[in-house]
Amino acid sequence: MMKKISGIEKKERRSVFGIVATVLLGIYAASLIFPLLWAIYSSFLGRLDFKSDPIFGAPAIQGFQPSNFVQAFKELHVTVRTSSGGVRLAYFFEMVLNSVIWSVGSSVVAELSRCMCAYVVAKFRHHSWTRLVHSLVIILMIISFPSNLASSINFNKMVGMYDNMWLRIVGSISFTGAHFLFFYAAFRNLSWEYAEAAYMDGASNYTVMFRIMMPLVKTTFFALVLLDFITAWNDYSTSMVFMPSYPTVAYGLYKMQSLGGKFGSSVPLRLASCTVVILPTLIIFIIFKDKLMGNLALGGLKG
Amino acid sequence: MMDEAKKMTREKKNGFKQQYIKETVFILSVLVLPIAWWAFGFFFVTGESIWLAFQAYNIDEERFVFVGLDNFVTVWKSISTGGELGICLKNSFMLWCISTFVTLPISLLISFALYKNVIGTNFYKVILFLPQVVSSMVWVLVFKYLVEYGVPEIFPNLYGDLSETGVALDFLQNPKTNLATLMFYQQWITLAGGMIIYTGAMSRVPVGLVEAGHLDGMTNMEEFVHITLPLIFPTLSVTLTTCVISIFSATLPTYQFYEGTSSTPLHMWTMGYYMFAKVMNGTSVDYPMVSTVSLVVTMIAAPITLFTRNMLEKYGPETEY
Numbered sequence: 001m002m003k004k005i006s007g008i009e010k011k012e013r014r015s016v017f018g019i020v021a022t023v024l025l026g027i028y029a030a031s032l033i034f035p036l037l038w039a040i041y042s043s044f045l046g047r048l049d050f051k052s053d054p055i056f057g058a059p060a061i062q063g064f065q066p067s068n069f070v071q072a073f074k075e076l077h078v079t080v081r082t083s084s085g086g087v088r089l090a091y092f093f094e095m096v097l098n099s100v101i102w103s104v105g106s107s108v109v110a111e112l113s114r115c116m117c118a119y120v121v122a123k124f125r126h127h128s129w130t131r132l133v134h135s136l137v138i139i140l141m142i143i144s145f146p147s148n149l150a151s152s153i154n155f156n157k158m159v160g161m162y163d164n165m166w167l168r169i170v171g172s173i174s175f176t177g178a179h180f181l182f183f184y185a186a187f188r189n190l191s192w193e194y195a196e197a198a199y200m201d202g203a204s205n206y207t208v209m210f211r212i213m214m215p216l217v218k219t220t221f222f223a224l225v226l227l228d229f230i231t232a233w234n235d236y237s238t239s240m241v242f243m244p245s246y247p248t249v250a251y252g253l254y255k256m257q258s259l260g261g262k263f264g265s266s267v268p269l270r271l272a273s274c275t276v277v278i279l280p281t282l283i284i285f286i287i288f289k290d291k292l293m294g295n296l297a298l299g300g301l302k303g
Numbered sequence: 304m305m306d307e308a309k310k311m312t313r314e315k316k317n318g319f320k321q322q323y324i325k326e327t328v329f330i331l332s333v334l335v336l337p338i339a340w341w342a343f344g345f346f347f348v349t350g351e352s353i354w355l356a357f358q359a360y361n362i363d364e365e366r367f368v369f370v371g372l373d374n375f376v377t378v379w380k381s382i383s384t385g386g387e388l389g390i391c392l393k394n395s396f397m398l399w400c401i402s403t404f405v406t407l408p409i410s411l412l413i414s415f416a417l418y419k420n421v422i423g424t425n426f427y428k429v430i431l432f433l434p435q436v437v438s439s440m441v442w443v444l445v446f447k448y449l450v451e452y453g454v455p456e457i458f459p460n461l462y463g464d465l466s467e468t469g470v471a472l473d474f475l476q477n478p479k480t481n482l483a484t485l486m487f488y489q490q491w492i493t494l495a496g497g498m499i500i501y502t503g504a505m506s507r508v509p510v511g512l513v514e515a516g517h518l519d520g521m522t523n524m525e526e527f528v529h530i531t532l533p534l535i536f537p538t539l540s541v542t543l544t545t546c547v548i549s550i551f552s553a554t555l556p557t558y559q560f561y562e563g564t565s566s567t568p569l570h571m572w573t574m575g576y577y578m579f580a581k582v583m584n585g586t587s588v589d590y591p592m593v594s595t596v597s598l599v600v601t602m603i604a605a606p607i608t609l610f611t612r613n614m615l616e617k618y619g620p621e622t623e624y
Contacts, residue, residue: 015523017416017419017522017523017524018419018421018422018523021412021416021419021421022416022421022422022423024416025413025416025417025421025423025427025431026423026427028413028431028494028495029426029427029430029431031491032430032431032433032434033430033433035442035445035446035449036433036437036445038445038449038453039441039445039448050452053456054452054453054456055453055456055457113336113337116333117333117334117337119333120329120330120333120334121334124326124330127326127327127330129330130330130334133334133338141541141544141545142544142545142548142608142609142612143548143605143608143609145345145349145601148348148352148355148578148582148590148593148594148597149578149579149582149583149593150355150582150587150589150590150593150594151347151348151349151351151352151355151590151594152348153582154347154351155344155347155348155351158347159343171340173336173337173340174337174341175334175337175338175341176341178541205325205326205329206329209333227435230435230436233438234437234438234439234440236438236439236440236559240583241583250438250440253438253440253441253444254440254559254562256444257444257562258562267448267452270444270448271444271445271448274440274441274444274445277438277440277441278436278437278438278441281436281437281438282436282437285432285436289429289432292432293428293429293432293499
């Protein structure tokens with residue numbers, strides 16, 4: 001349903017601020033859309049057509065080449081070291097599968113654990129150490145501690161998480177970060193009356209948490225899982241640093257830059273790979289954009 | 304009668320005690336695993352980082368040996384003489400300044416315009432969210448190919464004119480322009496980064512207050528400065544505080560643009576790039592120096608962060624609404 005615009009809003013839209021802001025936002029939005037449209041259009045071009053006119057040139061020599069996408073699926077690959085010391089090639093399908101498992105697994109585990117911890121901290125504040133946990137989350141956000149990638153790799157090796165996607169998914173369990181504060185704010189704003197009614201009916205703490213309170217923040221949960229999913233899908237470095245045997249599509253794109261052969265000489269083929277990678281997140285975003293872009297409340301840092 | 308009352312009080316006390324124990328067991332069952340897991344990782348990684356900062360790899364003995372403060376002296380020399388780390392520190396600080404003093408205010412103004420529901424707000428919200436939805440690798444590659452193939456198509460002589468040697472080098476290859484190009488790219492792609500958080504905070508500003516201001520002749524910019532900014536201050540203080548943490552570790556997508564090769568021009572290095580590339584491209588011999596740098600950066604950034612937070616709390620506007 002279209003939102004009704006009030007008289008004041010109409011007046012503001014016609015004000016100097018409204019017009020200038022609309023024009024500037026339009027320019028910035030165009031600067032974001034143009035490269036993506038260019039990439040998608042160019043991914044359908046032949047190599048020679050692209051070379052003769054790279055900016056939205058007509059497909060005069062080779063015609064449109066949808067086969068670029070088939071080639072991208074077939075030929076985009078990364079070299080992976082095997083446990084026996086040899087090497088093997090991981091192709092697009094394997095990378096997509098790894099991306100799906102990693103993105104879904106890590107985002108659900110991380111947000112579920114944060115949601116449960118935030119519930120306990122927000123609703124059992126009369127236990128002093130839940131307040132301590134809240135303070136710890138805030139301290140960790142505002143103070144950086146010395147840590148480096150080398151030690152993180154060593155830690156992952158020590159606990160067996162290095163190059164083990166499944167253990168890394170389990171290891172995504174967390175109670176820290178801004179997402180914890182989003183859940184915390186959501187639970188703090190919820191009335192405790194729902195829980196009290198359930199307790200009167202003999203419900204346990206777990207029943208109240210899983211069946212009464214957590215469903216009430218499902219919008220926040222869903223939005224944060226989606227944000228995590230998108231971040232994990234787009235992240236090339238985790239696969240590169242911690243799970244080299246489980247290449248993801250984002251890592252595949254990173255490695256594509258150094259591929260020779262057809263990939264090395266054809267920019268449209270590379271752009272076709274890019275188009276294939278952005279489709280899943282773009283589709284998810286289009287379907288769930290209202291949930292993703294809903295208002296996420298975050299308080300200050302006063303612990 | 305008295306006995307019954309005492310009995311009731313005792314039962315009530317026992318009931319509360321039982322409930323407290325039940326709650327404690329429940330809370331522990333939820334919190335213990337995530338906290339223990341975090342603590343294990345945190346103390347190992349932090350501990351090893353500090354330990355490594357005082358070590359160096361002895362090639363003859365094939366093991367790490369204690370070297371006291373030697374690594375710190377090396378880091379200090381490199382910073383003070385404008386060596387490798389001096390360049391990294393300068394670039395990181397410059398990037399942080401641009402992000403905090405240029406990009407953040409623009410980002411707030413973008414959010415304010417969307418909150419004021421300018422024409423096309425819903426469309427802009429979707430488009431401005433795209434940098435977070437589309438893979439950073441895709442943005443990097445598309446930007447790179449546009450610079451390499453698109454710009455010469457529109458401005459045929461530009462790269463040749465900019466070059467000192469006459470050899471046409473694109474913005475990302477020309478040493479005179481590549482750092483600025485990467486900085487521009489970083490700000491361009493993150494400009495609307497805080498849009499959801501800021502518009503969310505702005506939408507909770509009481510409508511009555513804004514309407515009263517406008518009836519008194521307040522302009523939109525006055526509303527932004529005198530009403531919106533003070534009322535979203537708790538949210539803004541989170542951003543400002545977390546911004547300060549990255550004061551000396553801010554990084555550019557150099558690794559993505561230049562494929563992490565050791566040929567990445569030194570004048571483009573940042574602290575973040577140094578710490579990432581040294582581990583990815585180097586060997587365990589490089590680990591102590593990386594640890595020392597991370598320790599030094601923390602020692603400088605931590606007090607500044609705490610100071611900023613205290614200042615924001617002390618002098619920031621009090622908001623209750």
